[in-house]
Amino acid sequence: MYYTHTLTLMTSLISAAEASFSAVSWGDARIDLFGLAPDSSIWHKFYTGWDWQPASCFEKLPSSDVGALSASSWGEGRLDIVFVNATGGNVLHKYYGGGNWGPSWETAADLGGHVTSVASGSWGENRLDIVAKSGDSFVHKAWTGTEWFPSGTDWENFGGDFSSDPVVTSWGPGRLDIIGISSDGGSIMHKFWHEGWSKWGDLGGGPFIKTPKATSWGPGRLDFWAIDEEGKLNHLYWDGSQYQGWETLGGSFSHVPQVVHWNATKIDIVGKEESTYRLKSFDGSEWHPSKDGWYDLASDFGSEPSVVARRKTNFLSVFGVGEDGTLRTQIWTGYDWQPAADSTWSLGDLSDPYSEDKGEHRGYGDEWSEEL
Incomplete structure (x- = not known):
């Protein structure tokens, strides 16, 4: 199972509030994190199933002047990193497959375009779709398994x-x-797309602000998430034959929360209110703690959260950047929060991500590897 998150355009001086990042998993034991460093390069850290690497800092992917980025995976051992050159607006692509980075460790393929933001995803092996914003319109291109469509540097409008x-x-x-x-x-x-592209359809609701979210727990199911002008989370879903909603789920958010599915009918949502992460879940029949209520998780976060769910295990990893600039995590094991519902582990200092002289590093890879 793969997960994708889209990042927004950012400046070169990154505060905790601006420190957006992307989390993706190509399989149950693997988690990869990517984000923008203060020098506008891309940092990378990954969980092997046993520990976090690099242990006390972050790997620097050869890149510069990065604006927006998106990470995705179409299956075991595959990563696709798509990012925008902040100056030229062209889209660049770097991938990991077969144990190596391509086109090479040092380079990325130029896919053309003149865009400000980018999203990526895959419907299966050897398929990668990229959608970007150009002006006020959306443009698209796809890797079909053998070539880029419509071409290496052209885009569908x-x-x-x-x-x-x-x-x-x-x-x-x-x-x-x-x-x-x-x-x-x-x-x-x-x-x-289903055997051809549909026209744009208006799903109503709103007026909504910020960038929405779209998720699916399996064939025939779609969930759409957006916040209104009061910051309340709104939800619409396609049940396989018709739309149900819109329903209001409460909260007071400045950005749309992250949503994941660890199994069919299961939904977990994590969002940020002020500096505290809030949690809501759906068990297949009802919302917890209630339809408009939310649980409190850890506090002192500056960034929006990113969440990875381990398929079929009710196991969640929540990541965020603290107000002190450190990347932090807490996990739901299926029966409790570790290290606790109101505390986190540090995964390193993002204000200086490539320095190895950071003293002792303690993360859940160190203390809980046998249970993960």
């Missing part, structure tokens, strides 16, 4: 007039869904 960045998801092979917020009225606009 999907049109539209959007106030948000693009969002992509897939419920399975041959299906891709794209959403964004309309500049006219703030409703959710939806386009999908």
Whole structure:
């Protein structure tokens, strides 16, 4: 199972509040984290199933002047990193497969374009879809398994007039869904591929702000998430035959929370209110702690959260950047929070990510590796 998160355009001087990052998993034991460093390069840290590497700092991927980035995986041993050159607006692509980085460790492929934000996803092995924002419109290109469509540097123009960045998801092979917020009225606009591209459809709701989220727990199921002008989370879903919603789930958020599914019918949501992470879950029949209620998790975060769910195990890893600039994590083991519901482990200092002289490093890879 793979997970994707899209990052927004950022400046070279990164505060904790700006320190967006991407978390992706290609399998149960593996987690990869990517983000933008203060020098506008891409940092990388990964969990092997036993420990975090590098142990006391972060790996620097050869890159510079990075604006927005997105990370995804189509399966075991595969990573795709898509990022925007902040000066030229062109999209660059770097991938990991077969035990090596391509096109090489030092280089990335130039995919052309003139964009400000980018999202990526996959519906299966050897398929990568990239959707970017160019002006107020969305553009698209895809790796089909043998070549880029429409070409290595050209893009399909999907049109539209959007106030948000693009969002992509897939419920399975041959299906891709794209959403964004309309500049006219703030409703959710939806386009999908199923044996051909649909027209843009208006899903209503709103007016919504910021960039929405789209998720799926399996074939025939789509969930769309957006916040209104009061910061409340709103939810609409496709049940396989018709739309259900919109429903309001409470909260007071400045950005749309992260949403993951560890199994069919299961939903976990983590968002940030002020500096505290908040949690809500759906067990297949009802919301917990209630439809409009939220649990408190750890505090003193400056960034929005990123979440990875281990498929079929009710195991969650929550990541965020603390107000002190450190990357932090806490995990739900299936029966309790570690190290605790209100505390976290440090994974390193993102204000100086490539320095190895950081003293003792303690993370859950050190203390809980046998249980993970």
